[in-house]
Amino acid sequence: xxxxxxxxxxxxxxxxxxxxxxxxxxxxxxxxxxxxxxxxxxxxxxxxxxxxxxxxxxxxxxxxxxxxxxxxxxxxxxxxxxxxxxxxxxxxxxxxxxxxxxxxxxxxxxxxxxxxxxxxx
Numbered sequence: 160x161x162x163x164x165x166x167x168x169x170x171x172x173x174x175x176x177x178x179x180x181x182x183x184x185x186x187x188x189x190x191x192x193x194x195x196x197x198x199x200x201x202x203x204x205x206x207x208x209x210x211x212x213x214x215x216x217x218x219x220x221x222x223x224x225x226x227x228x229x230x231x232x233x234x235x236x237x238x239x240x241x242x243x244x245x246x247x248x249x250x251x252x253x254x255x256x257x258x259x260x261x262x263x264x265x266x267x268x269x270x271x272x273x274x275x276x277x278x279x280x
Contacts, residue, residue, distance in 0.1 A: 168198045170274035176206035177213050177224060184222035186280040191227060194234050200274065201231065202267060203259075204241040208248060211240040211255040232258040241267060 171190050173183050190199040203210050213225045232238060239262035240255055252261055262270065271277055 168200065168274040169193060170200050170202065170271055170277035172202045172204060172277060172279045173207035173210065174203075174205035175280065176209050178222075179206070181222055182280040183207065183210065183224045184227065186278060187224055187227040187231065189278070190231060190236065191234075194231065194236055199231075200237045200239070200270065201228075202239045202241065202262065202270060204244050204267070206248070208240050208244045208250065211238075211245070211259045212250055214256065232256075239267075239270060 169190075171186050173186055175183050177183070187201070190201060193199055210224060210228060228238065238259045240259050241264055242252065242261045243264045245252060245255070245261075255261070
C-alpha cells in the first residue's frame with residue numbers, strides 16, 4: 160500500500176532583537192526540529208531583523224541563535240528579512256548575511272498565506 164506524505168509548511172516569525180530574550184532561540188530550535196519532516200520558513204521582522212547581521216556567537220550563558228540560524232540556512236530553509244524593518248533600524252540591505260532573502264513588507268501576508276500554520280514570537 161502506497162502512502163503519500165504531505166509536507167506541511169510552518170512559518171516562524173521572529174520579532175525580538177538578538178539576545179533580548181530566549182524566545183528567538185527556542186523558536187529557531189523548533190524550526191530545526193521539524194526541518195526534516197516539514198517545510199519551515201522564518202521571517203525576521205521588527206527588532207528580529209538585527210539577527211540578519213549578527214555574525215558572532217554570544218558568550219555563555221546566552222543561547223546561540225546565530226549558529227542555529229546558520230544551520231537552518233545550510234539546510235536550505237528560507238529565511239526572510241522584512242526590508243522596511245531593516246531600513247527603519249539603519250541597516251543597509253547589503254549588510255545582511257548571505258543566504259537571507261529580503262522581503263518587502265507587503266509580501267509578508269503572501270508568505271503567511273502559503274503556510275499551514277505559523278508561530279509568532
